[in-house]
Amino acid sequence: MSATAASETRIAVLNGAPVRPGRRHVLYWMTAARRTRRNWGLQRAVAAARRFGRPLVVLEAIRAGAPWASARTHRFVIDGMRDQAARFGAAGVAYHPYVEPRHGHGRGLVERLAADACLVVADQFPAFFVPRMLASAASRLDVKLEAVDSCGLLPLRSAPRAFQTAMAFRRFAQGELPSALAEQPKEDPLAGPPLPAGAVPDDVAARWPAADARLLEGDPSALASIAVDHGVPPAPVTGGERAAQRLVASLPGKLARYEDRNHPDEGATSGLAPYLHFGHVSPADVFAAVAASSGWTAPETWPRPTGRREGWWGMPPAAEGFLDQIVTWRELGYSASHRLGADFERFESLPAWALATLGKHRGDARRHVYGRDALERAETHDPVWNAAQRELRETGTMHNYLRMLWGKKVIEWSRTPEEAFDALVHLNNRWAVDGRDPNSWSGISWCFGRFDRPWGPERPVFGTVRWMSSEAALRKIRMKEWLRRYGREGVAS
Numbered sequence: 133m134s135a136t137a138a139s140e141t142r143i144a145v146l147n148g149a150p151v152r153p154g155r156r157h158v159l160y161w162m163t164a165a166r167r168t169r170r171n172w173g174l175q176r177a178v179a180a181a182r183r184f185g186r187p188l189v190v191l192e193a194i195r196a197g198a199p200w201a202s203a204r205t206h207r208f209v210i211d212g213m214r215d216q217a218a219r220f221g222a223a224g225v226a227y228h229p230y231v232e233p234r235h236g237h238g239r240g241l242v243e244r245l246a247a248d249a250c251l252v253v254a255d256q257f258p259a260f261f262v263p264r265m266l267a268s269a270a271s272r273l274d275v276k277l278e279a280v281d282s283c284g285l286l287p288l289r290s291a292p293r294a295f296q297t298a299m300a301f302r303r304f305a306q307g308e309l310p311s312a313l314a315e316q317p318k319e320d321p322l323a324g325p326p327l328p329a330g331a332v333p334d335d336v337a338a339r340w341p342a343a344d345a346r347l348l349e350g351d352p353s354a355l356a357s358i359a360v361d362h363g364v365p366p367a368p369v370t371g372g373e374r375a376a377q378r379l380v381a382s383l384p385g386k387l388a389r390y391e392d393r394n395h396p397d398e399g400a401t402s403g404l405a406p407y408l409h410f411g412h413v414s415p416a417d418v419f420a421a422v423a424a425s426s427g428w429t430a431p432e433t434w435p436r437p438t439g440r441r442e443g444w445w446g447m448p449p450a451a452e453g454f455l456d457q458i459v460t461w462r463e464l465g466y467s468a469s470h471r472l473g474a475d476f477e478r479f480e481s482l483p484a485w486a487l488a489t490l491g492k493h494r495g496d497a498r499r500h501v502y503g504r505d506a507l508e509r510a511e512t513h514d515p516v517w518n519a520a521q522r523e524l525r526e527t528g529t530m531h532n533y534l535r536m537l538w539g540k541k542v543i544e545w546s547r548t549p550e551e552a553f554d555a556l557v558h559l560n561n562r563w564a565v566d567g568r569d570p571n572s573w574s575g576i577s578w579c580f581g582r583f584d585r586p587w588g589p590e591r592p593v594f595g596t597v598r599w600m601s602s603e604a605a606l607r608k609i610r611m612k613e614w615l616r617r618y619g620r621e622g623v624a625s
Contacts, residue, residue: 143280168216256279286309
């Protein structure tokens with residue numbers, strides 16, 4: 133795999149303002165790819181700084197007023213800021229980690245730094261408030277604003293449409309991956325001749341001060357002063373690029389057990405989802421680790437695209453199963469989010485067949501009905517579901533197989549499918565470290581039929597949307613140790 137400049141399919145120009153080469157610096161606004169390795173946006177900004185002979189200034193900010201902003205999400209992002217400060221400092225790059233203390237206090241910061249910029253480079257991200265934020269900034273800046281896509285192995289813009297099934301997307305991806313894998317970002321965009329020395333302007337540092345050492349190093353009292361939801365405490369994991377790279381290094385051992393990934397007791401999942409969501413690790417790094425652990429190199433002649441889950445890569449089954457998650461399912465969600473925009477996050481965008489069958493059974497009697505507060509407190513009659521919700525609350529993550537069951541049961545226990553959808557969005561995005569991601573909405577909406585097909589027999593409440601049960605999960609998957617940890621009620625074995 134070679135490292136090249138970002139292709140045009142990864143660069144979106146967001147306004148009609150010109151490049152202004154005579155200004156003081158190039159601004160890289162780190163909005164989604166919060167890392168210094170294998171980052172197309174940072175690579176683009178470094179190249180521009182060298183071209184103009186100007187310093188690079190990097191702004192990484194986190195908003196207090198963002199939906200579901202909490203001590204959990206903030207701590208994870210701030211851990212990454214600590215790593216970025218060390219890396220940029222060693223490279224002589226001016227880095228400004230800004231943690232907004234109260235909603236609205238960061239207003240004007242981007243415009244002020246852009247006023248001195250030859251060019252502004254930001255990260256593309258297809259979900260949550262990021263597209264609206266970048267569009268709003270673009271309309272106010274008098275300098276060219278580019279958004280660079282570092283989201284996946286495939287450029288978001290490469291997909292010609294929003295695919296309806298994983299198999300259809302997989303077939304498309306198999307046709308595109310040979311060229312995409314030949315064009316990967318540099319492992320270290322900061323390597324090379326030193327950039328001109330620069331600094332954050334004094335008035336910026338005074339009005340919007342950078343996060344101090346106490347906050348970056350994890351002082352709880354410093355975090356407590358930020359006006360976010362402190363009812364969601366920090367998760368028992370460390371965020372940032374260094375922690376992500378340790379997980380990447382552990383992948384060979386994980387892959388040896390990955391075929392047991394559906395069993396919570398086996399601990400065979402990678403743990404990478406939060407790091408991928410916040411951009412602390414690149415999918416290119418993850419792919420490189422899987423390929424190396426399998427002794428794989430790109431073939432001279434690639435197999436024809438089939439859309440089949442197994443056999444196309446020519447890697448061991450566990451590695452291919454892992455890549456199906458990281459390439460097919462993750463990038464399917466990102467691609468659909470990019471193509472459908474904000475509609476992707478709405479119940480009404482579900483497939484027509486799913487809306488029809490759920491609508492047909494809207495009036496069906498529900499044996500149990502729980503409101504959002506009872507669900508949030510894990511106060512249902514189902515000990516497996518309660519344990520999954522407690523795992524989410526306590527750790528910020530949930531086992532992948534149980535996340536599907538967790539979503540399906542909320543549909544069964546809600547007055548309407550729309551109420552179920554809204555409850556799941558809230559529970560996931562408030563408590564999950566990797567919430568607010570395209571795959572948050574694709575995972576939730578999968579429970580309602582997206583990327584799936586009708587299943588028989590037709591059932592109450594669900595119609596022909598796939599149904600799951602806790603009883604079947606107890607029979608099929610190994611979860612005794614997991615239930616001992618997160619269960620309270622006791623479950624008959």
